[in-house]
Amino acid sequence: AEKTLTIGVADALTGGAAVYGLPQANSVEMAADEINAAGGIAVGDDTYMLDVIVYDDKANPTEATNAVRKLIDRDGVRYILGFCCSGATGAVASFIEYEDAVMLVGNAAERSITTQGISNLVRTRPPADYTGAAAGAFVAKQGHKRIAVLGALETSFYASYVEAFEEEFKKSGGEVIAHEVFASKDRDMSPQLTKIREMQPDALLVVGYVEPAAFAYRQATELGMDVPRYGFTSGSEEQFLRVASSEQMEGVWDLRPTELTLQSTTDAGLAYHANYSERFGDAPSPSSPYAYDQAWALKHAIEAAGSVEDTEAVAAALRELEVFPEAVMQYLPVEGKMFDQNGQAYTANGAFQWQEGHWVFVEELPSDQEAYSRFLSTVN
Amino acid sequence: MQSDILEVVGLCKSFGGVQALRDLSFSIREGEVLGLIGPNGSGKSTTVNLLSGSLPPTGGQIRLGGHRVEALSQWDRVAMGLTRTYQTASVFPEFTVRQHVMLGCEAHRKVSPLAQAFRLKRDKSEEDRVQQKVAQALKLTGLEAEADTVVGVLSAAQQRFLMIATALASNPRVILLDEPAAGMISHERETLSGMIRRIRDTGISVLVIEHHMALIMEVCDRIVVLNFGASIAQGTPAQIRENPAVIDAYLGEAA
Amino acid sequence: MTEILQQIINGIAIGGVYVLIALGLTIVFGILGIAHFAHGSVSMFGGYLTFFLVAQQGYPLILAILVALVVGMVLGVLIELLAYRPVRNANHINAFIVALGLTMMVEGINLQFFGAEQVVIPTDAGRVFSIGGVTLPELRLYVILAAAALILAMTIFVEKTKTGQAIRAVAENRDAAILMGINVQMIPLIVFAISTALGVAAGVMVGSLFAIAPGVGEGLVVKGFAVLILGGLGSIPGAVVGGIVLGVTEALAAGFISSAYKDVIAFVVMIAVLLLRPQGLMGRA
Amino acid sequence: MLEIRGLRTGYGAIEVVHGIDLDVNEGECVALIGANGAGKSSTLKTICGLLPARDGQIRFDGHDITNRKGHAIVQAGITMCPEGRQVFPGMSVMQNLRLGAYARKGADIEEMLDMFPILRERAGQAAGTLSGGEQEMLAIARALMSRPRLCIFDEPSLGLAPKIVAEVAQTIARIKAMGMTILLVEQNSLMALRLADRAYLFEAGEIVLEGTGTELQTHPEVVKAYLGH
Amino acid sequence: MPRKQIFLLIALAAFIALPQLISVKYYLHLSILALIWVIMAQGQNLIQGYTGYVSIVQAGFMGIGAYSTALMGSHFGLPVTLTIILAPLVTAVFALATGYPSLRVKGHCFAIVTLAFNMVIFIVLLNFTALTNGEAGITGIPKPGYGRGAWIDFHDRQVYYYFVLIVAVAMTALAALIVRSRIGQILLAIRQNEDLVASVGVASWKYKLFAFVVSAMFAGLAGALYAHYQSFINPEIFSVAQSLDAILAVIIGGSGTLTGPVIGAFIVVFLPEYLRFADSFRLILYGLILVLATIFMPRGIVGLARDIASRLGAR
């Protein structure tokens, strides 16, 4: 018989983090419609059509707790998706273990979310230090010795990226000569850049959300700095071009997971981009597929578990899941599975460079997801 | 002859460039009413502000019962027996008259409010003393009938009497009245002058600032006249009335 | 030396924006005693609107700014009439709560109309001037000049025109102003129109120099209030001095002490000034 | 010229003026005397539109001006020199005077400076730093700047030194001599009654006596309560 | 005042019965948060409603209470019950240090200086990552008691509800004790006419500082209860926006009354939740409700209720 399965999304729809949260919420709704159009979720004799409830958590931990409590206690939802931001996610993660529910985390990259061994939680986005180590090795290979870091270092996943970066970078005799900070709402980085300019580094590494990072690149050129610029921002071309001209961006590197960019993606990615753009009248943010993939992963896991009620079985099935064809991100399986035993998925890391107005995929960054997964199990 | 309860020696005060008081000296004796008069802006209110501790002096000494007080805070001076009223009626409008006057007793309470709040200590004799003090202050100022009235609805004159009652509740030795009769009509002024004399009769020294000459001449034992922040004359009402410098600066020909 | 000079230049541009925000706040505060917390969000509305007209409707920048100014002024007038006027006689805390409510509403409206993505108003000022190692982007120069011109215009308006004098009179003594024959019902409307216009100008500057995004307005208004306190509540010269001091302090703090704690340092400077001069740098005792 | 009929006014829940009738004829000087809080200032404020009337009518030159906006009343030709002077403290003497002429075109500041020479000396000084007497002069001059047809004074002698009180009284006498219509409220009842052609006695929000200045000066009740001492 | 006492008893009975009446646990969760906010609001009311100083740093103090209880537990291994008691004391130390400079200014200046302090606290919590773990926050903060399955298990939300209820009632009683004492009279006097307070011989700064510190301790305690309830804290929770909520609770409920903050706290927690249906219009609607409520109920719900009661009584 045809039944309805209600799933919930808790994500930032308002406030500063809505840039990440809104596209994620949109992409879950889109995935749900696609799953329904493709015949829903088959469990035994029943097929379940998905129904999505979306609540705003403003990226605030209390709001997120309230939203998820409402989803679970009042709306009777068992599957909760979304989660773009670490603080709100951490708050929910701290109690989800004791609930009859499954939590799928998207863009929130704080490492500790998947180090606590929460069995009913999985995450599609890899932690930042997984990428940072690869980036450190890459920059060292370019021959730089003194590098200045400017970034959102109060945010721990950016800090952990830099930490892993620095560790790899030092291995080949390099040195990080400055750790300058900007806050997520800062748009004027010229004081920090002026200070860095005086130190005459070989290169600059900008680590942070796209919005401020784009300003860092632009203001660096305005201050007459012409050292190579590397970064970890995951911004789309549109996002950068809103802030800086293509000339100002020319030559900038982005060292990050191979998230959605038209050059790097698969057919599934191209289709996603087209469908999303058509439906919402706006290009999807590069990180939004983390949420899209959650919905499909959930579908496959429920079908594998053969139950919608038994959340433990579904959670277990998620950890047994292989990478499925609808996935937009390019996941690197661990022991053949999409999620490792911590519930963590990994994507490939890539080096992208801004060339004449576009992000160009230059090469894959050497990433060892199996080794990192083992390391992750030892944390905490 | 009585001794000086409050002595002012070489008091100076300047506001930025304005020299409001220059080298002012005078004293108040125990149990006397001293008038302080002078043209507008001559520094009378400033003197009261310095004496009461509302403003710090730029120089000079203030001695209360022989102790230097110019470095003390206003509340410490009140506790030592120096209290004041304001030129413009200034009250707590939401309290009842009784609550208002009772607040004046804070200055001489022994039980700390914290101890009282948490019922750590109770002193029946203090409670009685406070009640007595409040009753006495209300009686002196003729506000007994209004004890439970909300201050905000009192008439302007009654609010001025209330300021005096509250000051009296603090057990003062000297009380400074800044234009207490401003805006009063004659029978209210009569009430006031009677009040001032009765206060003096309880042994409290009074400093009165007024522009109403009849009142000043009637209640004061001595008068100090200020002009441009300095004393230009001191003496009995009769002496002041005839003083040509005072007539020229302040009283004018009409008076 | 170039470093210090560069930092000071960095600070002046942002300081200019602070000054404009603070001016808008200070005249409203001076006349109505309202801490107009929604000012930042209203400024951002103006910036968004300019962006929308330029980037999506193809208006030339100057025309777009003019339209945004007019719309902003109307919005300011409506805010005064519909939200602040009804609470004029209540406690000032109530006006503050109304301001908070308005902030939420305007932020919500901005989000509905203009989305969550950060927005940068496109300009073609891309040159960078460089003198002896100190660089000054063309756009920053324009912002500094425009801010200076607006400050001057505002000062002349208040000091020299009849309406300006009427505004001051209402600020100093409302009842006496009525007795002069000043229409005191009109003055708040004029004040809000001017305040919002200054705010919109600041919003356009932020939007072209930096970016407009959810939450930026609230951050700005807090800085604006800090400037007010630093310079002296209700004082126009105070807002100017305070704004520049705050901007330069932030730049120097970020450049020479700690970029993470630059706001903390700026606030500490503000509190220190307050301890030494409770009336602010330019305030009357 | 000014006719008040059955006027009631108050603050919040409290009514302080309970239906008064009062007339001021062209060229006349009328005084209101009475105790503190009797409602004199409230009456004046109501005439000037600072306080809404609850009942009754105020007519000026035959036109109903009850509850008109304050600025409209000024334009109609009524000015008040308020209790406590109320100068604009941060503005200069000149700026204060100019604001006096806000409601009309042009301004004859020179005339005023001739009339009050002390103000010429202080022209650039902030009004808040003037002495009390100087502030009173400024307030009077500022009120006259609007060329009113009816000029209202609320306790011009309040808080002033005796010498200055005499000066203020002379000034008002001068203005009266110029033919200005005057409504005067004074605690200094003797001064008021000497200046006034007619006077009203207020008690607790009601008019209890009415007569010429000289009549009231000798009225036993008035002498007892207001002229004693 | 027997009528008042009857009302109090009914209210208390309703609070005790509440968990039995709610079938959906989500409302129980919100009620716990609301009770924590009652403590916040009672503190805010002391400084804002009674003393007349609008403090915008209460959420910052809540954060200090929350972080201190969590960190004392994890760093020194102190038992939870002890750290909950110590948290307000730690907060008091910070309040003394910030209160001294802030209380030198009045009115709007005070509000903005305290707001700056809230931002300072926020920035430090965010950037002092070695101690606070920055934005990622502190997870796994333990509950009081003897762990899961013990005879009183604080993981059970009902148990935690009664725990918080007891504390909230006690703190409300404490607030009542203070405001009804001579201290309360002096605070009220400061609100009405601060300059005059010194001239009746009272050192007003001591009382202002007292009110400020006590209100901070209320906030610190609320923060500690919050931390152990949610098991997770990060700086976001203690930002200026939450301080503004505390002010709202007091104003909407009725400032300078003891019932007002209780009502206000429940409104501040429940209203945004009820507005979830409005989706992305939630912010606009919430703002609109605030504006309208302030315009039409300037003295809060308690003020409105009193007006209505006195009008009915007059008939």
Ligand SMILES: Nc1ncnc2c1ncn2[C@@H]1O[C@H](COP(=O)(O)OP(=O)(O)OP(=O)(O)O)[C@@H](O)[C@H]1O
């Ligand atoms: N806070 C202040 N700042 C600057 N100047 C002040 C201040 N207070 C008083 N002054 C000035 O000090 C002088 C003395 O003022 P004060 O108020 O003592 O006069 P006063 O004798 O009480 O006059 P009045 O009889 O009018 O009340 C005046 O010139 C006044 O302008």
Ligand SMILES: Nc1ncnc2c1ncn2[C@@H]1O[C@H](COP(=O)(O)OP(=O)(O)OP(=O)(O)O)[C@@H](O)[C@H]1O
């Ligand atoms: N703003 C106000 N709010 C509430 N009540 C007021 C206000 N102003 C005056 N009152 C009250 O109104 C009554 C009449 O005051 P009003 O000022 O008219 O008296 P008055 O005759 O001018 O007295 P005074 O000689 O003191 O000037 C008084 O009881 C006073 O307390």
Ligand SMILES: [Mg+2]
């Ligand atoms: Mg004086």
Ligand SMILES: [Mg+2]
């Ligand atoms: Mg009067």
